[in-house]
Amino acid sequence: MYVNATEKGGLTSYYDSHIHTEHSHDSVCSVDSMCEAAISCGLKGIAFTDHCETNKGISACLKVIKGLKSDVKRARDIFGDKLEISLGIELGQPHHDLSLSHELLCDGEIDFVIGSLHHARGQQDYYYIDYDHEDIDMIMYRYYDELMELVECGCYDVIGHINYQLRYMSAVARNRGDLSKYYRELGAILDVVAKNNKGIEINSSGLWRGIDLTLPPLEVIKMFRAVGGEIVTTGSDSHDASHVGAAIDSAVECLRDAGFERCAFFKQRKPIFKAI
Ligand SMILES: [Zn+2]
Numbered sequence: 001m002y003v004n005a006t007e008k009g010g011l012t013s014y015y016d017s018h019i020h021t022e023h024s025h026d027s028v029c030s031v032d033s034m035c036e037a038a039i040s041c042g043l044k045g046i047a048f049t050d051h052c053e054t055n056k057g058i059s060a061c062l063k064v065i066k067g068l069k070s071d072v073k074r075a076r077d078i079f080g081d082k083l084e085i086s087l088g089i090e091l092g093q094p095h096h097d098l099s100l101s102h103e104l105l106c107d108g109e110i111d112f113v114i115g116s117l118h119h120a121r122g123q124q125d126y127y128y129i130d131y132d133h134e135d136i137d138m139i140m141y142r143y144y145d146e147l148m149e150l151v152e153c154g155c156y157d158v159i160g161h162i163n164y165q166l167r168y169m170s171a172v173a174r175n176r177g178d179l180s181k182y183y184r185e186l187g188a189i190l191d192v193v194a195k196n197n198k199g200i201e202i203n204s205s206g207l208w209r210g211i212d213l214t215l216p217p218l219e220v221i222k223m224f225r226a227v228g229g230e231i232v233t234t235g236s237d238s239h240d241a242s243h244v245g246a247a248i249d250s251a252v253e254c255l256r257d258a259g260f261e262r263c264a265f266f267k268q269r270k271p272i273f274k275a276i
Protein backbone atom coordinates (compact mmCIF):
# COMPACT_ATOMS: atom_id res chain seq x y z
CA MET A 1 0.00 0.00 0.00
CA TYR A 2 2.75 2.42 0.97
CA VAL A 3 4.56 4.35 -1.76
CA ASN A 4 7.51 6.55 -0.87
CA ALA A 5 6.00 9.85 -1.84
CA THR A 6 9.16 11.93 -1.64
CA GLU A 7 10.80 9.72 -4.28
CA LYS A 8 7.65 9.56 -6.35
CA GLY A 9 7.42 13.33 -6.59
CA GLY A 10 3.77 13.44 -7.61
CA LEU A 11 1.76 14.68 -4.67
CA THR A 12 0.25 17.65 -6.49
CA SER A 13 -2.90 18.84 -4.73
CA TYR A 14 -2.11 16.93 -1.52
CA TYR A 15 -1.47 18.42 1.91
CA ASP A 16 0.79 17.33 4.75
CA SER A 17 -0.72 18.86 7.91
CA HIS A 18 1.55 17.31 10.54
CA ILE A 19 5.24 18.27 10.43
CA HIS A 20 7.82 18.81 13.19
CA THR A 21 10.95 20.95 13.05
CA GLU A 22 13.88 21.86 15.27
CA HIS A 23 11.42 23.78 17.47
CA SER A 24 10.22 20.36 18.71
CA HIS A 25 12.39 18.52 21.24
CA ASP A 26 12.60 15.50 18.93
CA SER A 27 13.60 17.03 15.58
CA VAL A 28 16.68 18.86 14.30
CA CYS A 29 15.32 19.91 10.88
CA SER A 30 14.83 23.52 9.85
CA VAL A 31 11.55 24.98 8.58
CA ASP A 32 13.31 25.82 5.30
CA SER A 33 14.52 22.26 4.74
CA MET A 34 11.00 20.94 5.32
CA CYS A 35 9.57 23.47 2.82
CA GLU A 36 12.17 22.46 0.22
CA ALA A 37 11.31 18.78 0.74
CA ALA A 38 7.58 19.53 0.42
CA ILE A 39 8.08 21.41 -2.85
CA SER A 40 10.29 18.66 -4.26
CA CYS A 41 7.63 16.00 -3.66
CA GLY A 42 4.95 18.23 -5.14
CA LEU A 43 2.83 18.95 -2.07
CA LYS A 44 0.35 21.80 -2.37
CA GLY A 45 0.62 22.82 1.26
CA ILE A 46 2.02 21.94 4.66
CA ALA A 47 1.28 22.75 8.28
CA PHE A 48 4.06 23.01 10.83
CA THR A 49 2.82 21.47 14.07
CA ASP A 50 5.62 21.58 16.61
CA HIS A 51 5.12 20.00 20.01
CA CYS A 52 3.59 22.04 22.81
CA GLU A 53 3.27 19.55 25.68
CA THR A 54 1.14 21.04 28.44
CA ASN A 55 3.13 19.23 31.14
CA LYS A 56 6.25 21.18 30.11
CA GLY A 57 4.63 24.46 31.13
CA ILE A 58 3.63 27.70 29.47
CA SER A 59 7.10 29.21 28.91
CA ALA A 60 8.33 26.11 27.06
CA CYS A 61 5.23 26.24 24.81
CA LEU A 62 5.53 29.98 24.17
CA LYS A 63 9.20 29.54 23.23
CA VAL A 64 8.25 26.91 20.62
CA ILE A 65 5.54 29.14 19.15
CA LYS A 66 7.75 32.24 19.08
CA GLY A 67 10.56 30.40 17.25
CA LEU A 68 8.19 28.78 14.79
CA LYS A 69 6.40 32.06 14.02
CA SER A 70 9.58 33.81 13.04
CA ASP A 71 10.72 30.91 10.82
CA VAL A 72 7.31 30.50 9.17
CA LYS A 73 7.12 34.21 8.41
CA ARG A 74 10.47 34.04 6.62
CA ALA A 75 9.55 30.76 4.88
CA ARG A 76 6.34 32.31 3.53
CA ASP A 77 8.43 35.10 1.97
CA ILE A 78 10.78 32.59 0.34
CA PHE A 79 8.44 29.71 -0.60
CA GLY A 80 4.97 31.26 -0.42
CA ASP A 81 4.44 31.35 -4.21
CA LYS A 82 5.01 27.58 -4.47
CA LEU A 83 3.60 26.24 -1.22
CA GLU A 84 0.74 27.03 1.18
CA ILE A 85 2.22 27.18 4.67
CA SER A 86 0.18 27.02 7.86
CA LEU A 87 1.43 27.71 11.34
CA GLY A 88 0.20 25.09 13.75
CA ILE A 89 0.97 23.34 16.99
CA GLU A 90 0.53 19.81 18.25
CA LEU A 91 -0.92 20.46 21.68
CA GLY A 92 -0.21 17.47 23.92
CA GLN A 93 -2.80 16.65 26.60
CA PRO A 94 -4.74 19.96 26.45
CA HIS A 95 -7.20 18.61 29.07
CA HIS A 96 -4.36 18.29 31.64
CA ASP A 97 -3.95 22.07 31.79
CA LEU A 98 -6.96 23.95 30.49
CA SER A 99 -5.81 27.45 31.45
CA LEU A 100 -2.50 26.96 29.59
CA SER A 101 -4.36 25.55 26.57
CA HIS A 102 -6.84 28.43 26.47
CA GLU A 103 -4.02 30.93 26.71
CA LEU A 104 -2.17 29.39 23.76
CA LEU A 105 -5.33 29.18 21.69
CA CYS A 106 -5.97 32.92 22.09
CA ASP A 107 -3.05 33.53 19.74
CA GLY A 108 -4.65 34.80 16.52
CA GLU A 109 -1.62 33.89 14.39
CA ILE A 110 -2.02 30.15 14.95
CA ASP A 111 -3.74 28.50 11.96
CA PHE A 112 -4.14 24.97 13.20
CA VAL A 113 -4.19 22.97 16.44
CA ILE A 114 -3.78 19.20 16.62
CA GLY A 115 -4.90 17.90 20.02
CA SER A 116 -2.94 14.78 20.92
CA LEU A 117 -2.80 12.32 23.78
CA HIS A 118 0.79 11.11 24.18
CA HIS A 119 0.41 9.95 27.77
CA ALA A 120 -2.35 9.46 30.31
CA ARG A 121 -2.23 11.40 33.60
CA GLY A 122 0.72 10.38 35.72
CA GLN A 123 1.84 7.84 33.08
CA GLN A 124 4.78 7.73 30.70
CA ASP A 125 4.47 8.33 26.94
CA TYR A 126 2.88 5.39 25.10
CA TYR A 127 6.21 5.09 23.30
CA TYR A 128 7.87 3.68 26.44
CA ILE A 129 5.28 1.06 27.42
CA ASP A 130 6.27 -2.61 27.26
CA TYR A 131 3.03 -3.82 25.63
CA ASP A 132 4.05 -7.47 25.60
CA HIS A 133 4.06 -7.51 29.40
CA GLU A 134 1.22 -5.14 30.23
CA ASP A 135 -2.56 -5.46 30.38
CA ILE A 136 -3.52 -4.09 26.93
CA ASP A 137 -7.21 -3.71 27.83
CA MET A 138 -6.33 -1.55 30.82
CA ILE A 139 -4.07 0.65 28.69
CA MET A 140 -6.68 1.02 25.96
CA TYR A 141 -9.66 1.77 28.24
CA ARG A 142 -7.58 4.34 30.11
CA TYR A 143 -6.61 5.88 26.75
CA TYR A 144 -10.24 6.16 25.62
CA ASP A 145 -11.32 7.65 28.96
CA GLU A 146 -8.73 10.37 28.60
CA LEU A 147 -9.37 10.86 24.88
CA MET A 148 -13.01 11.53 25.75
CA GLU A 149 -11.87 14.19 28.24
CA LEU A 150 -9.66 15.71 25.55
CA VAL A 151 -12.40 15.89 22.91
CA GLU A 152 -14.84 17.36 25.42
CA CYS A 153 -12.42 20.13 26.43
CA GLY A 154 -12.59 21.51 22.89
CA CYS A 155 -8.99 22.84 22.74
CA TYR A 156 -8.14 21.48 19.29
CA ASP A 157 -9.14 21.54 15.62
CA VAL A 158 -8.42 17.89 14.89
CA ILE A 159 -7.53 14.93 17.12
CA GLY A 160 -4.00 13.70 16.41
CA HIS A 161 -3.12 10.10 15.60
CA ILE A 162 -6.05 8.31 17.30
CA ASN A 163 -4.73 4.95 18.53
CA TYR A 164 -1.23 6.38 18.77
CA GLN A 165 -0.04 3.37 20.81
CA LEU A 166 -0.50 1.01 17.81
CA ARG A 167 2.64 2.61 16.40
CA TYR A 168 4.72 1.12 19.21
CA MET A 169 3.08 -2.26 19.77
CA SER A 170 4.50 -5.53 18.53
CA ALA A 171 2.29 -7.42 16.04
CA VAL A 172 1.33 -9.81 18.86
CA ALA A 173 0.29 -6.96 21.14
CA ARG A 174 -1.70 -5.35 18.31
CA ASN A 175 -3.70 -8.56 17.96
CA ARG A 176 -4.40 -8.63 21.67
CA GLY A 177 -5.53 -5.01 21.43
CA ASP A 178 -7.86 -5.65 18.46
CA LEU A 179 -9.74 -2.37 18.01
CA SER A 180 -13.15 -3.93 17.36
CA LYS A 181 -13.35 -4.56 21.13
CA TYR A 182 -13.36 -0.81 21.72
CA TYR A 183 -15.75 0.39 19.00
CA ARG A 184 -18.30 1.52 21.58
CA GLU A 185 -15.75 3.83 23.26
CA LEU A 186 -14.35 5.00 19.92
CA GLY A 187 -17.83 5.67 18.53
CA ALA A 188 -18.78 7.82 21.53
CA ILE A 189 -15.57 9.87 21.17
CA LEU A 190 -16.02 10.38 17.42
CA ASP A 191 -19.61 11.40 17.98
CA VAL A 192 -18.53 14.25 20.27
CA VAL A 193 -15.87 15.36 17.77
CA ALA A 194 -18.39 15.43 14.90
CA LYS A 195 -21.13 17.16 16.92
CA ASN A 196 -18.71 19.91 17.95
CA ASN A 197 -17.69 20.47 14.32
CA LYS A 198 -14.16 19.36 15.01
CA GLY A 199 -12.10 16.87 13.02
CA ILE A 200 -9.65 14.03 13.05
CA GLU A 201 -6.43 13.48 11.15
CA ILE A 202 -5.28 10.53 9.11
CA ASN A 203 -1.72 10.17 10.30
CA SER A 204 0.36 8.24 7.76
CA SER A 205 3.28 7.54 10.13
CA GLY A 206 2.09 3.98 10.77
CA LEU A 207 2.56 3.29 7.06
CA TRP A 208 6.07 4.68 6.70
CA ARG A 209 7.09 3.19 10.06
CA GLY A 210 6.08 -0.23 8.76
CA ILE A 211 2.95 -1.25 10.70
CA ASP A 212 0.79 -1.03 7.56
CA LEU A 213 -1.93 0.98 9.33
CA THR A 214 -2.95 4.60 9.25
CA LEU A 215 -3.66 6.20 12.64
CA PRO A 216 -6.50 5.81 13.10
CA PRO A 217 -7.08 2.75 10.90
CA LEU A 218 -9.61 2.78 8.04
CA GLU A 219 -12.47 1.28 10.07
CA VAL A 220 -12.30 4.16 12.55
CA ILE A 221 -12.30 6.75 9.76
CA LYS A 222 -15.43 5.08 8.38
CA MET A 223 -17.00 5.32 11.84
CA PHE A 224 -16.25 9.05 11.92
CA ARG A 225 -18.07 9.51 8.61
CA ALA A 226 -21.00 7.43 9.85
CA VAL A 227 -21.53 9.77 12.84
CA GLY A 228 -21.54 12.79 10.53
CA GLY A 229 -17.85 13.80 10.75
CA GLU A 230 -16.69 16.00 7.88
CA ILE A 231 -13.32 17.45 8.82
CA VAL A 232 -10.32 15.21 8.15
CA THR A 233 -6.73 16.33 7.59
CA THR A 234 -3.82 14.22 6.32
CA GLY A 235 -0.38 14.34 7.93
CA SER A 236 2.90 12.42 7.86
CA ASP A 237 4.08 13.29 11.40
CA SER A 238 7.48 13.76 9.83
CA HIS A 239 10.35 14.77 12.12
CA ASP A 240 12.87 14.95 9.28
CA ALA A 241 12.92 16.20 5.69
CA SER A 242 13.11 12.71 4.18
CA HIS A 243 9.61 11.87 5.50
CA VAL A 244 7.77 15.03 4.49
CA GLY A 245 4.80 13.83 2.41
CA ALA A 246 5.59 10.18 3.24
CA ALA A 247 2.59 7.94 2.49
CA ILE A 248 0.28 10.96 2.15
CA ASP A 249 -1.00 9.48 -1.11
CA SER A 250 -2.01 6.33 0.82
CA ALA A 251 -3.67 8.46 3.52
CA VAL A 252 -5.73 10.20 0.81
CA GLU A 253 -6.61 6.81 -0.68
CA CYS A 254 -7.78 5.74 2.77
CA LEU A 255 -9.91 8.88 3.03
CA ARG A 256 -11.57 8.02 -0.31
CA ASP A 257 -12.07 4.40 0.78
CA ALA A 258 -13.90 5.70 3.84
CA GLY A 259 -16.29 7.57 1.51
CA PHE A 260 -14.94 11.12 1.83
CA GLU A 261 -14.63 13.32 -1.25
CA ARG A 262 -12.52 16.08 0.26
CA CYS A 263 -9.82 16.70 2.81
CA ALA A 264 -9.32 19.73 5.04
CA PHE A 265 -6.40 22.15 5.35
CA PHE A 266 -6.54 24.73 8.11
CA LYS A 267 -5.99 28.47 7.86
CA GLN A 268 -6.79 30.80 10.76
CA ARG A 269 -8.37 27.89 12.65
CA LYS A 270 -10.90 27.30 9.85
CA PRO A 271 -10.99 24.22 7.60
CA ILE A 272 -10.61 24.85 3.89
CA PHE A 273 -11.93 21.85 2.00
CA LYS A 274 -10.03 20.47 -0.97
CA ALA A 275 -11.44 17.91 -3.40
CA ILE A 276 -9.51 14.64 -3.44
ZN1 LIG B 1 2.01 13.19 18.44
Ligand SMILES: [Zn+2]
Pocket: 018, 020, 090, 237
Ligand atom coordinates in the same frame (compact mmCIF):
# COMPACT_ATOMS: atom_id res chain seq x y z
ZN1 LIG C 1 3.51 14.79 15.86
